Amino acid sequence: MKIQISNGRVIDPANKLDARQDVFIAEGKIVALGSAPAGFVADRVIDANGAVVAPGLVDLSARLREPGNEYKATLESEMQAAMAGGVTSLACPPDTDPALDEPGLVEMLCHRARKLNCAHVYPVGALTAGLKGERLTEMAELTEAGCVAFGQANTPMKDNLVLMRAMQYAATFGYRVWLQPLDPYMSRGVAHDGEVASRLGLTGIPVEAETVALATQLQLARSTGVKLHITRLSSAAGLDLIRRARAEGLNVTCDVSAHHLHLSDVDIGFFSPLTHLVPPLRAQRDREALRAALAGGEIDAVCSDHTPVDDDEKQTPFAEAAPGATGLELLLPLTLKWGAEMKLPLSTTLARVTADAARIMGITKGGHLGVGARADVCIFDPDAHRTITRAGLRSQGKNTPFLGYELPGVVTHTLVEGRVMLGA
Amino acid sequence: MLNPQLSKDGKLAHLLTLEGLPKSILTEILDIAAPFTEVGEREVKKLPLLRGKSVFNVFFENSTRTRTTFEIAAKRLSADVINLNVSTSSTSKGETLLDTVDNLCAMGADMFVMRHASSGAPYLLAQHLRATGRDHISVVNAGDGRHAHPTQGLLDMYTIRHYKKDFTNLTVAVVGDVLHSRVARSEIAALTTLGVPEVRVIGPKTLLPTDVERMGVRVFHDMREGLKGVDVVMMLRLQNERMQGALLPSSQEYFKVWGLTPEKLALAKPDAIVMHPGPMNRGVEIDSAVADGGNAVILPQVTFGIAVRMAVMSMLAGH
Amino acid sequence: MPIPDAEQLIAALTDQIRPHVTADTAMVGIHTGGVWLAKRLHAALGLSKPLGVMDVAFYRDDYGKKGLHPSPRKSEIPFDVAGAPIILVDDVLYTGRTTRAALNELFDYGRPARVDLAVLVDRGGRELPIAARFVAHTLETPIAPTDSLQLEEAADGALTLRLIHA
Numbered sequence: 054m055k056i057q058i059s060n061g062r063v064i065d066p067a068n069k070l071d072a073r074q075d076v077f078i079a080e081g082k083i084v085a086l087g088s089a090p091a092g093f094v095a096d097r098v099i100d101a102n103g104a105v106v107a108p109g110l111v112d113l114s115a116r117l118r119e120p121g122n123e124y125k126a127t128l129e130s131e132m133q134a135a136m137a138g139g140v141t142s143l144a145c146p147p148d149t150d151p152a153l154d155e156p157g158l159v160e161m162l163c164h165r166a167r168k169l170n171c172a173h174v175y176p177v178g179a180l181t182a183g184l185k186g187e188r189l190t191e192m193a194e195l196t197e198a199g200c201v202a203f204g205q206a207n208t209p210m211k212d213n214l215v216l217m218r219a220m221q222y223a224a225t226f227g228y229r230v231w232l233q234p235l236d237p238y239m240s241r242g243v244a245h246d247g248e249v250a251s252r253l254g255l256t257g258i259p260v261e262a263e264t265v266a267l268a269t270q271l272q273l274a275r276s277t278g279v280k281l282h283i284t285r286l287s288s289a290a291g292l293d294l295i296r297r298a299r300a301e302g303l304n305v306t307c308d309v310s311a312h313h314l315h316l317s318d319v320d321i322g323f324f325s326p327l328t329h330l331v332p333p334l335r336a337q338r339d340r341e342a343l344r345a346a347l348a349g350g351e352i353d354a355v356c357s358d359h360t361p362v363d364d365d366e367k368q369t370p371f372a373e374a375a376p377g378a379t380g381l382e383l384l385l386p387l388t389l390k391w392g393a394e395m396k397l398p399l400s401t402t403l404a405r406v407t408a409d410a411a412r413i414m415g416i417t418k419g420g421h422l423g424v425g426a427r428a429d430v431c432i433f434d435p436d437a438h439r440t441i442t443r444a445g446l447r448s449q450g451k452n453t454p455f456l457g458y459e460l461p462g463v464v465t466h467t468l469v470e471g472r473v474m475l476g477a
Numbered sequence: 478m479l480n481p482q483l484s485k486d487g488k489l490a491h492l493l494t495l496e497g498l499p500k501s502i503l504t505e506i507l508d509i510a511a512p513f514t515e516v517g518e519r520e521v522k523k524l525p526l527l528r529g530k531s532v533f534n535v536f537f538e539n540s541t542r543t544r545t546t547f548e549i550a551a552k553r554l555s556a557d558v559i560n561l562n563v564s565t566s567s568t569s570k571g572e573t574l575l576d577t578v579d580n581l582c583a584m585g586a587d588m589f590v591m592r593h594a595s596s597g598a599p600y601l602l603a604q605h606l607r608a609t610g611r612d613h614i615s616v617v618n619a620g621d622g623r624h625a626h627p628t629q630g631l632l633d634m635y636t637i638r639h640y641k642k643d644f645t646n647l648t649v650a651v652v653g654d655v656l657h658s659r660v661a662r663s664e665i666a667a668l669t670t671l672g673v674p675e676v677r678v679i680g681p682k683t684l685l686p687t688d689v690e691r692m693g694v695r696v697f698h699d700m701r702e703g704l705k706g707v708d709v710v711m712m713l714r715l716q717n718e719r720m721q722g723a724l725l726p727s728s729q730e731y732f733k734v735w736g737l738t739p740e741k742l743a744l745a746k747p748d749a750i751v752m753h754p755g756p757m758n759r760g761v762e763i764d765s766a767v768a769d770g771g772n773a774v775i776l777p778q779v780t781f782g783i784a785v786r787m788a789v790m791s792m793l794a795g796h
Numbered sequence: 797m798p799i800p801d802a803e804q805l806i807a808a809l810t811d812q813i814r815p816h817v818t819a820d821t822a823m824v825g826i827h828t829g830g831v832w833l834a835k836r837l838h839a840a841l842g843l844s845k846p847l848g849v850m851d852v853a854f855y856r857d858d859y860g861k862k863g864l865h866p867s868p869r870k871s872e873i874p875f876d877v878a879g880a881p882i883i884l885v886d887d888v889l890y891t892g893r894t895t896r897a898a899l900n901e902l903f904d905y906g907r908p909a910r911v912d913l914a915v916l917v918d919r920g921g922r923e924l925p926i927a928a929r930f931v932a933h934t935l936e937t938p939i940a941p942t943d944s945l946q947l948e949e950a951a952d953g954a955l956t957l958r959l960i961h962a
Contacts, residue, residue, distance in 0.1 A: 251686035252496065254596040254623030254662060259687075323481055323604075324597030368575055368605075370595030372622070505866070512851060512870040520878075521904035524854040526864075791854075795863030 054096050055079045056471060057089070061101025061432060065108060066404035067411075067421030076106055078428040081470035085424060097473070099466060101432050107403050109141025109172075109429030109467065111410035111420045113308050113356035114284065115381055117174070118449075119162065121150025126361035126449040131381065132171035134448035136474045138382040139431030139464040140357070141172050142411070142419045147179040148206035154179035154190045159198035171474060173429075175201040175414055177231055180219045186210035189222055201414055202229035202282065207331045209237040209266060217273050224279040229415065231282045234267035234291060235332065243372045245335040249318040255371060258333050263291045271298045274305060282413055283307035285358060287332035289342035296351065306413050309343050310358035311387035312378055316340070316454060326367045326374035327454040330358075347405060348395045354410040355391075357384040361450020379450035383441065385433060386460035393461065399435065432466035432476070439463050481603050491603045491616040492789050494625040496666040503670055507635050510788035514781065516553055526791045527556035530587040534560045535577070536619070537593040542755060543619055546779070547590045547628075550786035554794075556588075574598065575605050582611060588794060589616045596622030596659075615793040617786075623657050628789060629754050630663030632782040634671060636774055637709055639781065640750050644671040650703050650745075651676065651694070653713035653735060653762055654684045656724075660754045661713055662692075669693040679703035680735060683724040700735050704744045710772075712737055712753045715762045728761045738764040742772060750774045802947065802955040805916050805932035806833065810840045812930045813883065813914060817841055820909075822880045824848035826898050827869055829887030829947030832955055833916060837885060845880070848873040855897035877906035883930075887947035887957075889915040892926035917957065919945050 058076040063086065065071075070086070077085040077093055084090055115135065118126040135143060145162075147153035153162070159176050166174035178200035182188040185208075192203055203223055210216045223230050239262035244250040246257025267283065271294060274281035286292060286307050295307055312330060317337045321328045328334055346352045360377025367374050380387075384406060392402025411420025418427045438459045443451040466476030480497060484490040489502055516522055532551040534544050544560060551558045563577055578589070591599050599618040606614050620626040634644075641647055649668055655661040655678050668676045669692070678689060679697045690696055697703030704710065719725050737751065751763075751773045759765045767773060822845040825834025831849050838847045853868035884898055895913060902908065914930035920938030939945055942962040947955055 246687050248688040248691045251688055252662070252692065254621075254625070254659060256623075257687060324600045326601075365573060368601070369573065370593065370598040370601055370622075372595050372597075508867050509864065512854070512868050515870050515872070519904055520906050523904065525900070526854055526859055791859075791864050795859050 054471060055093060056428075056468070056473070057093075057095035057098045058101050058106055058430065058432065059098055061104050061106035063106045063422065064400050064403055065422040066400045067108070067408035068423050069400070070422070071398070071400045076422065076430070078468070078471045081428055081472075083422055083424050083426050083428050086422070099432065099476070103434065104432050104465060105399065105435050107431050107433070108407040108421050109419065109431045109469065110139050110384060110406045111414060111416070112140045112143040112359065112381065112384055112406070113354055113410050113413060114146055114310075115140070115143040115357055115359035116148070116361065116377070117145050118361060119149065119165065120158065125363050128165050128169060130447065130449040131359070131361065132169050134379070134381040134446070135172040136467045137447045137464065139385050139433060139467050140381050141429035141431065141467065141469050142175065142414070142416060143172050144175045144177050144201060144414055146177050146206040147204060148184065148208065152179045152184045153177070153200070154182050154184070156191065156194040156198040159195055159200055163199040170472070171469060173419060173469070175199070175416070177202045177204050179203070180205050180223070180230065181210065181215065184208040186212055186215050189219055192223060192228055193226060196226070196228060201416070202231045204231035204284070205233065207233055207235065209233065209235040209240070211237045213269060213273070216269070217277065220273050220277040220279040224277045227280065229280045229282060231284050232270050233284045233332070234263045234270060234286070236262045236266045239265065243329060243333070244321060245318040245333040247318055247336050249321055253321065253324065260288045260290050260335065263288050263332065264294055267291050267294050271303060271305065275303055281305045285310050285313070285332055286343065286352060287313055287335050288339045292342055292346050292351065306353045308354045308356050308413070309347055309352050311355050311380060311384055312358065312454070313340060314344050314347065314355065314391045315387060320454060321371070324371040325454065326369060326371050327378065327452055327456070329371055329374045329376045330378060331376045344391060344395060347391070348397055348401070354413055355384075355388055355405045356410065357381050359448070361448050362452045363449075364451070367452050378453045379446065379448045380453070381448060382446055383453060383455060383460070385431070385464060386439070386462045387455075389435065389462040390460055428468055428471035430466070430468040431464060433462050433464045435462055437461070437463040481600060481607070489792055490612070491599070492627050492793065493599050493603060493616065493618045494666070495627045495630045495663045495670070496625070498670065500670050500672070503631070503634065503667060506631055506785065506788050506792065507638060509792060510635055510781070510784045513784035513787040516787075517780070517783065523553055523555055525555050527551065527554035527794050530556045530794055531585050532556045532558050532588045532590060532790070533581050533586045534558060534590045535563055535581065535592070536561065537563045537574070537591070537598070538620070540592055540620070543592065546782050547617075547619060547786055550783050550790060553783070554787055554790055556790070574601065578602055578605065582614065586614060588614065588790065590619050591616060592619040593621050596624035598622070617789060617793065620659055623659050623662070625663050626659040627663050628782070628786050629660050630667045631789070632778055632785040633664055633711065633752060633754075634667050635781045635785050636752060636778050637750070639777070640774060641708060644668070644673050647673050647708045648675040648706060649673050649677070649709040649711065650679055650707045651711045651713065652679045652700065652703070652737065654715050654719060655680055655689060655713065656684045656686050657716065657719070658713050664711055665692050665694055677703050677707070681725070684719070700741055701744055704741055707745045708749055710737065710742065710745055710749055710751045712751065712762050714754060714756065715758060732761055736760070736762055736764060737767050739766050739770065742767055752778055755779070799957050799959055800917070800933050802916065802957045806836055806955065809914060809916060809930060809932040810837060812932070813837065814841060816912075817843065818881065819844065820881055821845070821883060822848065822875050823883045823885060824850055824873065824902065826884065826886045826894060827851040830885045832947060832949045833887050834885035836955070837914070846874040848875065850898055850901055852894060852897035852901055855901045857893055857897065871901065873905050877902065877908050879907070879909050882908045882911045883914050884911055885914050887916050888945050889913070889918045889928050889931070890921050892922050892924035895926050896924055916947065917945060
C-alpha cells in the first residue's frame with residue numbers, strides 16, 4: 054500500500070524539519086518527502102490540510118496491565134487507546150503480575166503485541182527477580198527476548214549493595230537502567246508532604262524521598278558507569294541534583310510525567326482519588342521548575358505514565374485508592390498545552406514526545422520521519438480542542454484528573470508502519 | 478470547586494469539616510446547641526425533631542465513646558438509631574465502602590454518622606450521595622483519619638464560649654500530637670475562624686505537621702514558653718503506637734517534657750481552663766492533679782458534646 | 797380593621813383570669829410575645845410560683861418543611877410541672893399549632909393538674925380543635941393568612957399590637 058499525506062505541516066524534530074510538504078509512504082517506510090519518487094502512484098491520499106504531520110509519539114511509560122491485571126485493562130483496549138492518542142511506540146514498565154523478570158513472559162508479551170499489530174511495544178525488564186531487590190534477573194536473555202532497559206518501576210530497592218551489583222552487571226553489557234528515585238521508607242505516604250497534606254491529614258511523602266534516593270542512584274551510576282535514566286522526576290530539588298551531577302560530567306537522562314507538568318498538590322482538592330499518583334503531585338514551585346526544565350531540555354522527555362485503574366480501586370478514600378492515571382490519550386494534548394503555555398515552537402514541544410524519547414529508549418527506526426524510517430505517523434489538528442470524558446476514552450481506565458477539561462490537539466490519523474490504524 | 482458540605486443556597490448539607498465553614502454557620506450551631514443543654518434535665522429527655530428518621534452510626538473504626546454520644550444525641554431527638562460496626566462485618570468480607578452505603582440507603586437511612594480510619598472518607602460518601610441523586614441524606618463526619626473531627630471541634634468551641642464568653646481576646650494553646658490529630662485540625666480551623674487572635678501549638682518537631690504555621694498558628698517546642706499567659710489549654714491524646722514509629726523515645730520522656738503538670742499549668746492565666754477530648758492517658762499527656770483539678774472542664778465538654786451533636790443533627794435533618 | 801389597644805386588653809385579661817387564680821396557679825409564657833404578656837399578667841396577678849418560659853421551636857410541626865427556626869432560646873420551667881394548675885400564655889391565637897407544640901413540650905416536664913390557655917387576641921383561622929379559656933378580644937373577621945398580628949414591646953415596657961402585611 055502506497056500512501057501520500059498531502060498538504061500537511063510536517064514537523065520532524067529529529068531532522069529539524071518544519072515545512073508544508075507531502076510525505077510518501079511505501080512498504081511501511083517513509084520513502085520520500087516533498088516530491089514523489091519516480092513512478093510513485095498512491096493507493097491512498099490523506100489530505101492533511103490544516104493539520105500537523107508528526108512522527109508517531111514515543112511514550113516512555115505505559116502500563117498495558119498484561120500479564121496479570123487484565124481486569125484493569127487488556128492489551129487490546131490499551132492498544133486502541135495508544136492509536137487514539139497517536140502513540141506508536143511505547144515502553145512498558147516491568148510491574149506486571151508476575152513482573153517481567155523471565156524471558157518467557159517478555160516473549161509472550163512481545164508476541165501478543167505483534168499479533169495485535171498496533172503500537173510497537175518495548176518492554177522494560179525487571180532489574181531484580183519479582184522486583185524484590187534480592188536476585189538479579191537474566192538481563193542478557195531478557196534483552197534477547199526484547200527488553201530495551203531494566204528497572205524496578207515504583208518498587209525501590211532497599212538494599213543498596215544489590216542496587217550497585219545490578220548496575221555493575223547491566224554496565225557489563227551496556228544495558229540501560231531506568232530508575233524511579235523513591236526511598237522505600239520515606240515514600241510510604243500518599244501525598245506531597247506540604248501544606249495541603251498537612252491540612253487534609255494525608256500522610257506525607259517528603260521531597261527527601263526523591264532526593265535521598267536520587268543522590269544514591271547518581272553516585273552509583275558514577276562508580277559503575279551504567280547508562281542511567283531517571284524516571285518521573287517530581288521536585289525542583291531532584292532537578293538540582295541532576296544538574297549538579299551533569300556539571301560533574303555524569304551522563305544521565307531523565308523524564309517527567311505529563312500530569313506533573315500541569316497539576317500540583319493543590320489539585321487534590323477535596324480528596325480526589327484521581328490525583329493520587331506516584332510520585333505524588335508536589336508543590337506549585339516544583340511544577341514550575343519541571344515545566345521550565347523540560348522546555349530547556351534539562352528534562353529530556355515527557356511520558357504519559359499511563360496507568361489504567363478500575364473504578365473499584367479509585368472509588369475509595371484517597372489513601373486507599375490505587376495510584377496512577379490513564380494517560381495514553383492525553384499525552385499529546387497535555388504536551389501541546391504545556392508547549393503553548395511555555396510559548397515554545399511546536400517542533401520543540403513535539404521533540405519531547407518523539408525524538409528525545411526515542412533516543413532514551415534507544416530506537417532509531419521510530420520517532421522521526423527521515424527517509425527509510427518506519428512510517429509511524431501521527432496527524433493531528435493543533436487548533437481543535439476536545440473535552441475529556443469517560444465515554445470519550447478508549448482506554449479501559451477512565452481514571453484521569455483531567456475529566457471535564459478541554460484540551461488542545463485532536464488526533465485524526467495514526468499510522469503504524471504505513472498502515473492506517475486511526476482515521477481509516 | 479463546590480464545597481461539598483454546603484447546599485446551593487449556602488446552608489449546611491453535611492458536616493464534614495470545620496475548615497472553610499463561614500463564621501456565621503459555626504456561631505449558628507453554637508447558638509442552637511444552647512437550648513438543647515437543658516433537655517437533659519427534664520423528666521422526658523426527648524424532643525420530637527427527628528421522629529421517624531433513621532440515623533445510621535457507621536463506624537469503620539471502633540470508638541465506643543463517640544458513638545455513644547452520637548447515639549444519645551440522636552435518641553434525644555427521637556430518631557431511630559442503628560449502630561453498625563463495619564470494621565467487624567462487611568468490609569472484612571471484601572465489600573467496598575460504597576456498596577455498604579448503598580445497602581444502608583436501601584434500608585431507609587436519613588442520616589449517616591460516619592467514622593473512618595482514612596482521611597476524606599466522608600467526602601467520598603457525600604459525593605456518592607450527590608452523584609446518585611440522594612441529596613436528602615446527610616453525612617456527619619464523626620472522625621476521619623487525621624483529617625477532621627468537626628463535632629469535637631464544635632463542642633470544644635461551645636465549652637470555650639461557655640467559660641470565656643468572647644473568642645476575640647483569647648490566647649489558646651493546643652498541646653501534643655498535632656500531626657496525627659483530627660481533633661487538633663478541627664480545633665485550629667474553628668479557633669481561627671471564630672477570631673481567636675493567638676492560637677499556639679506546642680509539641681516536638683516529630684509530632685507537628687509540615688508547614689503547620691500556614692494554618693494560622695504560632696509554633697512552640699518549649700511547653701513552658703508556650704503556656705505563658707494562655708486562657709485555654711487544649712490537650713491532645715498521645716497514642717501508644719507513636720513510640721514505634723520513631724516519633725518519640727518513651728511516654729516517660731514525653732510526660733516529662735510535654736505532660737501538663739500543675740507546675741506547668743501555673744504559667745497559664747490563673748483562670749485558664751484545661752480541656753481534653755478523651756480518653757485521657759493520665760501520666761502521659763496530663764497529670765491526674767490537673768485532670769481532676771479546678772481548672773479542668775473535661776466532663777462538661779462531654780455534656781456539651783451531646784447538645785452540640787443534637788444541634789448539628791437537627792440543622793441537617795430539617796431541610 | 798381597627799387594631800385594639802394592647803394595654804386595655806391586658807387589663808381586661810387580668811380581670812378575666814383573677815377569679816380563677818389559686819395559691820397553686822403557675823404560668824408559662826410562649827416566646828416571644830407570650831413571654832412579654834405573661835410577665836405583665838404574672839406581676840398583676842401576684843402569682844407566687846416563678847414564671848416559666850418556653851420556646852416551642854423544637855416541637856413545631858413545620859420543622860420537616862421549613863427546618864429549624866433560627867436562634868431558638870432555652871425553655872425554663874422553674875417550678876414542678878407535675879400536679880400544677882398552669883395558665884399557658886400567648887399573645888395571639890391563630891391556627892392552634894403553636895399551642896399544640898407548647899402542650900407537647902409542657903408534658904415532657906411532667907403531668908400538670910390542668911392547663912388553661914390565655915391569649916390577648918383570637919384572630920380566627922383555627923386548624924386544630926383548640927380554644928382559649930381566657931380571651932381579651934376576638935376579631936370579628938379573621939385576618940388574611942398572609943398577614944401577621946404581633947405584639948411589640950417598647951423600650952419602656954409598653955406593649956402594642958401591630959398588623960404586618962406580607
